Amino acid sequence: xxxxxxxxxxxxxxxxxxxxxxxxxxxxxxxxxxxxxxxxxxxxxxxxxxxxxxxxxxxxxxxxxxxxxxxxxxxxxxxxxxxxxxxxxxxxxxxxxxxxxxxxxxxxxxxxxxxxxxxxxxxxxxxxxxxxxxxxxxxxxxxxxxxxxxxxxxxxxxxxxxxxxxxxxxxxxxxxxxxxxxxxxxxxxxxxxxxxxxxxxxxxxxxxxxxxxxxxxxxxxxxxxxxxxxxxxxxxxxxxxxxx
Amino acid sequence: xxxxxxxxxxxxxxxxxxxxxxxxxxxxxxxxxxxxxxxxxxxxxxxxxxxxxxxxxxxxxxxxxxxxxxxxxxxxxxxxxxxxxxxxxxxxxxxxxxxxxxxxxxxxxxxxxxxxxxxxxxxxxxxxxxxxxxxxxxxxxxxxxxxxxxxxxxxxxxxxxxxxxxxxxxxxxxxxxxxxxxxxxxxxxxxxxxxxxxxxxxxxxxxxxxxxxxxxxxxxxxxxxxxxxxxxxxxxxxxxxxxx
Numbered sequence: 001x002x003x004x005x006x007x008x009x010x011x012x013x014x015x016x017x018x019x020x021x022x023x024x025x026x027x028x029x030x031x032x033x034x035x036x037x038x039x040x041x042x043x044x045x046x047x048x049x050x051x052x053x054x055x056x057x058x059x060x061x062x063x064x065x066x067x068x069x070x071x072x073x074x075x076x077x078x079x080x081x082x083x084x085x086x087x088x089x090x091x092x093x094x095x096x097x098x099x100x101x102x103x104x105x106x107x108x109x110x111x112x113x114x115x116x117x118x119x120x121x122x123x124x125x126x127x128x129x130x131x132x133x134x135x136x137x138x139x140x141x142x143x144x145x146x147x148x149x150x151x152x153x154x155x156x157x158x159x160x161x162x163x164x165x166x167x168x169x170x171x172x173x174x175x176x177x178x179x180x181x182x183x184x185x186x187x188x189x190x191x192x193x194x195x196x197x198x199x200x201x202x203x204x205x206x207x208x209x210x211x212x213x214x215x216x217x218x219x220x221x222x223x224x225x226x227x228x229x230x231x232x233x234x235x236x237x238x239x240x241x242x243x244x
Numbered sequence: 245x246x247x248x249x250x251x252x253x254x255x256x257x258x259x260x261x262x263x264x265x266x267x268x269x270x271x272x273x274x275x276x277x278x279x280x281x282x283x284x285x286x287x288x289x290x291x292x293x294x295x296x297x298x299x300x301x302x303x304x305x306x307x308x309x310x311x312x313x314x315x316x317x318x319x320x321x322x323x324x325x326x327x328x329x330x331x332x333x334x335x336x337x338x339x340x341x342x343x344x345x346x347x348x349x350x351x352x353x354x355x356x357x358x359x360x361x362x363x364x365x366x367x368x369x370x371x372x373x374x375x376x377x378x379x380x381x382x383x384x385x386x387x388x389x390x391x392x393x394x395x396x397x398x399x400x401x402x403x404x405x406x407x408x409x410x411x412x413x414x415x416x417x418x419x420x421x422x423x424x425x426x427x428x429x430x431x432x433x434x435x436x437x438x439x440x441x442x443x444x445x446x447x448x449x450x451x452x453x454x455x456x457x458x459x460x461x462x463x464x465x466x467x468x469x470x471x472x473x474x475x476x477x478x479x480x481x482x483x484x485x486x487x488x
Contacts (some may be wrong), residue, residue, distance in 0.1 A: 016274075020451055023267040030260075046310075046330035055330075056307060063303040067296070067374030086290035086299075127334055130311030161374055200448055204441065205263055 002095045005156040013074075014149060015193070020142045021226075022218060024196050025120050026205065029213040032126040040111045053113075056133045057140065073098075076148050078105040078140070080189035096155050097241050104233055108144050111225050112136070116143075122212050123242050146226060150233030156183055158238060164244045177235050183197065187227055195219045248339045249400040257318075258393060259437070264386045264444050265470075266462060269364050272379035273457040278368040282357045284304050297357075300377045301384065317342075320392050322384070340399050341485050348477055352388050355469050356380070360387075361466065367455050368403060394477030401425055402482060410487045421479050431471055438446040438452065439463050 003009055020173045040047045052056075061077050068085035070077045073096050117136065156163045161180075168176040178210070198215040280286045286292045289336055294302075305321050308314070312329035314321045317340050361380065402409045405424075412420040442459040 020271065021404070023271075027264065027267075043331055052311070052331075056311065059306075059307040063300060063307075064374065064378065066290075067300065067377060069374050087287055087296075087373060129331060130308065133311060134308065197448065200447065204444055205260070230269050 001156070001159050002093060004093065004095045005152060005159060008158060010149070010156055012147065012217035013152075016147045016196055017142065017149070018197055019201075021139070021146060021218060022137040022194070023064060023203055024135065024142050025116075025221075026202055028117065028132065028139055028215055029120040030122060031128045031132045031135070032124040032128055034125050034127075034132045035119040037129050037136070038117075043129065052133050053127055053136050057137050060137050072143060073100075074149060074152065076103050076105055076144055078109060078144070078235075087223040096151055096237075098151065099240065102148075102151065102227060102233065102236055102240065104146055104147060104236075109140060109231065111229070112140055112143060115225060116221055119217050120213050131145045135139060140178065143226065148233055149223050151193060151237045153230070154181065154237040155241075157234075158241060165238060169238050169241060169243050172239065173221065174239070176229065177238055181231065181234050181238075190227065191219055191222055194222050245400070245403050246337060246339045248337065249396060249403060250355070252284065253399060254393070254396055254400055257396075258434075259388065261386065261390045262392070262441055263445075265383070265390060266438070266445055268383040268386050269360075269462060269465075270446055270457055272361065272376065272383055273364040275365060275372045275376045277362060278371075278373055278376045280369065280403040281366065281380070282361075283375050288374065296373055298375050301381050306380050306483050316414040317344075317462055318389060318393060318396065320388055322353060322388070338373055340395050341397065343484065346392075346477065346484065348382050348391060348473060348479055348480075349388055352391060352473065353384060355389060355473070356384055359469060360465055361463050366458050368402065387470065389413040391473045392477055395481045398425065398472070398478035398481040399485075401478075402485060409482060413482050413485060413487050416483065418479060418483070421477065421482055425478050425482075427449055427473065434471065435463055435466055438466050451452075 040051045040054070041047065043052050047055055061070075061079050061082055065077065065082035066084075066086045068087045068089060069075050070082065071085060071089055072092060073094070116139070121132075123215045133143045150195050164180060165177070167173075168180060195218070198213070198218040202213050202215070281296045284295045284298070285291065287296050293298055302323050305314075305323050305326055309321065309326035310328075310330045312331045313319050314326065314331060315329060315333055316336060317338075360383070365376075408424060409421070411417075412424060439459045439462070442457070444460040446457050446459070
């Protein structure tokens with residue numbers, strides 16, 4: 001098995017992404033919800049029928065695409081009309097067996113705008129649209145990476161237990177796959193760790209500032225969205241995976 | 245005195261910026277130094293004679309400028325050829341008395357590339373140029389905001405002790421100003437707080453991952469660069485300030 005696919009390596013990446021996600025949520029939660037940021041056509045003629053978050057997310061991906069961000073198999077763009085990299089392509093090892101079409105970002109963005117940002121920010125409008133959108137982009141990119149990392153988790157499990165996964169994939173047995181790849185103990189550990197980390201990070205800040213972000217909110221985001229969507233990615237990855 | 249200029253408010257902003265800076269340094273320190281990111285013309289024809297960091301910092305400012313980032317008096321761009329905002333201008337209160345020309349970003353970028361990133365990252369090249377540059381931009385923006393906040397500190401001090409500052413400004417007495425605005429106890433407290441915060445944040449991560457960032461490194465960056473440059477901003481602000 002390629003070292004990118006060992007469970008230790010995958011767990012370290014996922015654990016480290018928790019910091020990135022928690023930091024990003026803390027930064028965004030400094031500003032009010034500012035619903036107008038997500039409303040198409042709400043912020044002036046220059047944006048046309050786009051929302052501000054659409055404008056900034058697209059502009060950011062245009063830049064990052066040129067830095068070859070989306071040539072990495074653990075990155076997925078929110079947009080498809082992106083320019084080619086200006087940097088030489090890196091030789092990443094092809095550890096996933098995929099046609100590269102799996103992309104949950106439309107769902108992730110919908111979930112973020114409707115269920116995540118609404119929970120982490122105070123209701124209202126403080127006029128800080130730019131700062132809100134800049135931090136939204138960081139949150140969206142971190143959540144997207146975390147959720148799509150399910151592809152690596154799934155490939156790792158497939159290689160370790162091919163005999164169990166292959167028949168379920170061949171039969172298109174979605175429920176069987178969900179049941180086989182669900183590890184309740186691991187999920188409980190992730191939630192517990194996220195609760196503790198948020199309590200520590202946000203707690204340090206709250207001592208001096210008002211922050212609306214509590215461990216319960218981050219736990220709820222993980223339980224309701226991050227973990228289920230990651231599991232959906234695993235299932236979709238496996239259903240598309242060729243079984244030799 | 246405007247509430248933006250009260251010492252409590254300024255201290256809260258500066259303390260909160262410590263988290264942003266420490267988080268950003270932690271994220272950047274995951275990747276190797278990657279010197280090639282800062283070398284003009286080192287990364288392919290599309291960049292011409294620009295460095296990768298130049299390309300990304302400029303592209304990011306083009307986006308943020310359109311979100312009116314640089315209409316805020318606590319933000320300073322690294323580039324001057326930026327487009328107009330596409331959002332309506334916010335009515336910020338004019339709490340600074342300045343012509344808006346003070347800008348330390350050329351110095352800050354030089355210091356960052358030569359003395360900051362070299363300390364927080366492991367020497368070497370891991371090929372992660374895009375991720376390095378993306379995190380550099382976050383670090384540079386956070387350091388720039390922190391250092392330029394000296395303008396608010398200086399205006400607050402001037403308004404509180406106009407009788408002491410005005411004669412020194414009128415006389416162009418740089419050394420007198422440095423001496424009057426230096427508060428050694430406050431500086432010691434800042435350094436102590438930064439040391440403790442980094443120990444806590446980086447410590448939590450180090451438990452699971454290799455991080456090269458230690459509290460001593462962040463303390464050194466504050467002592468050698470953040471605090472002195474912030475003080476220089478204060479002096480330059482005051483020397484340009486009209487004394488009625």
